[in-house]
Amino acid sequence: MSLNPSDAGVVVIGGGIAGLAVCEAVRERDALVPVTLICAEPRLPYDRVRLSEILVSGASAETLQLRPAEWFEDQHVTVVTDAWVAQVDARARTIALADGGPTITYTSLVLATGSNALLPPIPGIDQPHVHAFRGPEDCDRIREAAVSARRAAVIGGGLLGLEAARGIASQGCAVTVVHLMDRLMERQLDAGSAGLLQDTLAMDVELNRQTAEIAPDHLRFADGDELEADLVVVSIGIAPETTLARAAGATVNRGVVVDDALRTSLPDVYAVGECAEHRGRVHGLVAPILEQARVAAAALTGDGAAAYAGTIPSTKLKVAGVDLFTVGDAEGDGQAVAMDAADGVYRKLATRDGAACGAILLGDLRGAEALSTLVRRGERVADALAALAASLEAGPAEMADEVQVCNCNGVCKGDIMAAVTERGATTPREVMAMTRAGTGCGSCKALVVDIVALAAGGEVADEPHYLCPCKQQTREDLAALIRADGLESVSDVSRACGTGRECGACKPALAYLVSEINANRHREERDARFINDRVHGNIQKDGTFSVVPRMHGGVTTPAELRRIADVAEKYDIPLVKVTGGQRLDLLGVRKQDLPKVWEELGMPSGHAYAKAVRTVKTCVGSDFCRFGLADSMGLGVEIEREWEGLHTPAKVKSGVSGCARNCAEATIKDIGLVAVGDDQWQVRVGGAAGGSVREADVLCTVDSRAEALRVSTTFLQYYRENADFKERTYDFVPRVGLDAIRAAVTDPATGAALRERFRLAKAAATDPWLERREPYHPHQFTNPDDEDGAARPALVGPPTGGAR
Numbered sequence: 001m002s003l004n005p006s007d008a009g010v011v012v013i014g015g016g017i018a019g020l021a022v023c024e025a026v027r028e029r030d031a032l033v034p035v036t037l038i039c040a041e042p043r044l045p046y047d048r049v050r051l052s053e054i055l056v057s058g059a060s061a062e063t064l065q066l067r068p069a070e071w072f073e074d075q076h077v078t079v080v081t082d083a084w085v086a087q088v089d090a091r092a093r094t095i096a097l098a099d100g101g102p103t104i105t106y107t108s109l110v111l112a113t114g115s116n117a118l119l120p121p122i123p124g125i126d127q128p129h130v131h132a133f134r135g136p137e138d139c140d141r142i143r144e145a146a147v148s149a150r151r152a153a154v155i156g157g158g159l160l161g162l163e164a165a166r167g168i169a170s171q172g173c174a175v176t177v178v179h180l181m182d183r184l185m186e187r188q189l190d191a192g193s194a195g196l197l198q199d200t201l202a203m204d205v206e207l208n209r210q211t212a213e214i215a216p217d218h219l220r221f222a223d224g225d226e227l228e229a230d231l232v233v234v235s236i237g238i239a240p241e242t243t244l245a246r247a248a249g250a251t252v253n254r255g256v257v258v259d260d261a262l263r264t265s266l267p268d269v270y271a272v273g274e275c276a277e278h279r280g281r282v283h284g285l286v287a288p289i290l291e292q293a294r295v296a297a298a299a300l301t302g303d304g305a306a307a308y309a310g311t312i313p314s315t316k317l318k319v320a321g322v323d324l325f326t327v328g329d330a331e332g333d334g335q336a337v338a339m340d341a342a343d344g345v346y347r348k349l350a351t352r353d354g355a356a357c358g359a360i361l362l363g364d365l366r367g368a369e370a371l372s373t374l375v376r377r378g379e380r381v382a383d384a385l386a387a388l389a390a391s392l393e394a395g396p397a398e399m400a401d402e403v404q405v406c407n408c409n410g411v412c413k414g415d416i417m418a419a420v421t422e423r424g425a426t427t428p429r430e431v432m433a434m435t436r437a438g439t440g441c442g443s444c445k446a447l448v449v450d451i452v453a454l455a456a457g458g459e460v461a462d463e464p465h466y467l468c469p470c471k472q473q474t475r476e477d478l479a480a481l482i483r484a485d486g487l488e489s490v491s492d493v494s495r496a497c498g499t500g501r502e503c504g505a506c507k508p509a510l511a512y513l514v515s516e517i518n519a520n521r522h523r524e525e526r527d528a529r530f531i532n533d534r535v536h537g538n539i540q541k542d543g544t545f546s547v548v549p550r551m552h553g554g555v556t557t558p559a560e561l562r563r564i565a566d567v568a569e570k571y572d573i574p575l576v577k578v579t580g581g582q583r584l585d586l587l588g589v590r591k592q593d594l595p596k597v598w599e600e601l602g603m604p605s606g607h608a609y610a611k612a613v614r615t616v617k618t619c620v621g622s623d624f625c626r627f628g629l630a631d632s633m634g635l636g637v638e639i640e641r642e643w644e645g646l647h648t649p650a651k652v653k654s655g656v657s658g659c660a661r662n663c664a665e666a667t668i669k670d671i672g673l674v675a676v677g678d679d680q681w682q683v684r685v686g687g688a689a690g691g692s693v694r695e696a697d698v699l700c701t702v703d704s705r706a707e708a709l710r711v712s713t714t715f716l717q718y719y720r721e722n723a724d725f726k727e728r729t730y731d732f733v734p735r736v737g738l739d740a741i742r743a744a745v746t747d748p749a750t751g752a753a754l755r756e757r758f759r760l761a762k763a764a765a766t767d768p769w770l771e772r773r774e775p776y777h778p779h780q781f782t783n784p785d786d787e788d789g790a791a792r793p794a795l796v797g798p799p800t801g802g803a804r
């Protein structure tokens with residue numbers, strides 16, 4: 001968006017959680033005042049709290065985006081990304097950007113410049129194998145390094161250090177947490193809970209270790225000991241970003257000093273979030289930031305009474321498999337502890353001068369809200385042990401209205417109740433959309449649902465099954481809209497849906513819906529697809545790709561095998577593997593080699609990477625097998641040719657067995673055919689043998705090979721049209737019910753209509769590997785490492801030119 005230099009109004013510097021929260025809070029209070037958000041990062045504000053998801057999965061930062069671009073447009077918030085503010089002139093009420101550009105005038109200015117990772121002056125800290133853990137780029141670098149590192153060390157055993165260590169371990173790299181103190185998370189935990197946490201985490205931990213030097217392949221501690229590490233992540237705290245404020249003449253201690261209205265010492269300049277210091281304290285958590293944003297917005301829109309009184313910190317550890325909640329100061333001068341070390345449970349309520357001052361719950365989070373309320377209110381506790389026991393029984397009905405249910409967004413039980421009783425919400429999703437409860441780390445969702453049920457008198461209305469929470473529309477509503485308005489692309493749908501209707505999570509679902517309803521005659525927008533679909537290969541953990549050429553029915557020829565071998569040698573492909581679906585996988589192909597590899601293979605895309613029809617596994621059948629009752633190989637080849645190239649809601653794996661011995665394992669496939677004699681075929685659907693194991697249901701038994709092909713194709717189209725995105729057949733079949741599916745698939749008229757729509761979709765299907773000749777985008781297959789430090793291009797470009 002462009003900036004109008006004459007714009008006055010509220011200018012917010014810093015597109016983090018704090019900056020966005022200020023924009024939201026200002027807009028809630030004033031629909032008209034111009035608001036401008038200036039972000040140094042090249043992206044819209046995202047949820048930094050969920051950063052470790054990127055470290056674990058490698059997903060793009062866009063998946064964490066807090067608000068879609070449309071939201072900013074709808075709310076008339078001007079956003080400028082990739083812009084660094086170089087100077088604030090508090091007297092002239094202007095700010096200047098680093099790269100020139102217009103000087104921007106403000107009426108009120110909010111500094112939300114956050115912080116940077118604290119990097120201590122340890123010798124060797126500036127080496128390339130040493131990383132901070134603060135932004136998406138750090139995650140990318142750490143992930144990449146973890147693939148080849150022998151051993152990693154994370155310096156810092158606090159919340160983030162543990163998250164980072166778990167993220168590195170998830171990449172298969174051994175990791176040691178190195179901590180200066182005598183226990184993990186010493187600011188939140190006492191010795192007992194820290195010890196139990198360490199056992200629960202089952203990670204290598206070095207306590208009481210002061211790192212004196214970081215060498216290329218090891219750490220050296222102050223006591224002279226060494227620890228092998230060729231990847232180092234430093235996570236020991238934050239350093240508030242105060243450069244701008246300091247240069248502008250604001251009072252700065254550790255952070256920019258603010259009063260209870262979040263005002264700095266400069267006129268009409270406020271500071272919020274990790275850059276701010278309030279009553280001597282810099283908060284590094286989201287809950288206080290949101291409270292601060294509300295108060296700042298109130299103050300700068302004229303509410304003289306608005307005041308921030310500080311926040312009692314509470315934390316939840318976001319490490320899979322470990323339940324940990326802490327609030328306040330868990331040391332105190334009195335305490336009640338219940339511990340079951342064998343079960344990894346530790347529950348503590350601490351008191352000071354007879355008042356609740358802190359709690360720790362590890363391994364059993366029941367009563368977290370009740371204890372948190374005691375601590376926040378500083379309630380007098382006569383018998384701490386009894387209070388701790390009573391918290392186990394505290395259900396939603398017993399909770400006071402001001403109990404904070406969603407810590408991330410500061411939403412209380414009373415807000416949730418009021419959303420139902422006063423604002424007309426009827427379902428948990430509506431309540432979440434209205435209040436934002438449950439939309440942060442998500443750990444309070446179950447409680448939100450219980451409170452909604454309580455508010456609704458025990459009955460929760462049937463929840464509409466939204467395609468995505470950001471889009472208060474079901475798949476069916478959206479499908480009807482696409483059909484009625486002839487919408488041809490994800491952008492068309494987003495525009496037609498009005499406000500804020502697009503997010504990273506639902507774009508791929510919409511991309512599928514648009515392509516399915518338009519029978520593949522849609523406008524393809526690659527930014528809406530997952531990375532594998534944009535590059536037509538499976539991205540592997542080291543950033544290379546795997547290529548699985550299609551061998552219909554698992555049948556190949558010497559010529560094809562020769563070409564595969566030649567390509568593997570020529571392009572130094574490190575591994576050739578036979579897959580579980582009887583195909584050959586070329587693993588470790590560099591992105592820039594993909595077009596040449598596809599060209600020289602001269603085989604179609606196996607779609608082994610996409611939510612699409614994949615392989616049809618076959619046994620040798622009657623051609624060669626002594627037991628074979630029918631030509632399973634021939635039918636498998638025929639089916640794969642018939643179905644290849646089509647996208648489906650989730651991956652579809654199939655199999656054809658020539659007799660009940662079932663050598664092709666057809667009974668655990670999404671669609672499986674088993675010959676049962678006299679040219680009879682059993683058609684099975686909804687099987688799985690991956691993360692879930694499910695025997696496929698028998699849809700019907702048919703009397704000819706042609707009928708077997710026809711029924712299974714009809715089912716495939718029924719599934720394409722009715723399943724939710726990412727819903728495998730093993731969830732779809734039980735959800736919809738075998739009888740309903742059978743009725744639709746075997747009904748002559750419905751079946752014929754399904755097959756006609758299938759025919760149209762198939763007619764428009766193209767082999768994605770043909771993009772080797774005509775890339776969708778000039779940078780589609782470039783290697784970012786070859787670009788001489790130039791800005792990394794988007795993998796694919798805008799929708800222009802994407803029309804089929």
Ligand SMILES: Cc1cc2nc3c(=O)[nH]c(=O)nc-3n(C[C@H](O)[C@H](O)[C@H](O)COP(=O)(O)OP(=O)(O)OC[C@H]3O[C@@H](n4cnc5c(N)ncnc54)[C@H](O)[C@@H]3O)c2cc1C
Nearest residue numbers: 014016017018040048084085113114115273274284285286
């Ligand atoms: C991995 C990780 C996990 C976390 N987990 C949790 C958790 O579970 N619970 C919790 O409550 N908190 C958690 N936190 C902390 C929480 O994310 C932060 O408290 C919060 O994001 C800080 O928000 P902020 O907007 O104040 O600062 P930031 O997120 O640092 O945003 C400030 C922005 O301002 C920009 N900026 C700075 N200077 C300028 C300038 N001169 N011009 C333009 N832009 C500028 C920066 O580039 C940055 O984008 C976590 C943090 C991390 C890193």
Ligand code: SF4
Nearest residue numbers: 619625628658659663
């Ligand atoms: S499933 Fe039957 S026909 Fe096929 S290979 Fe096994 S035994 Fe032979």
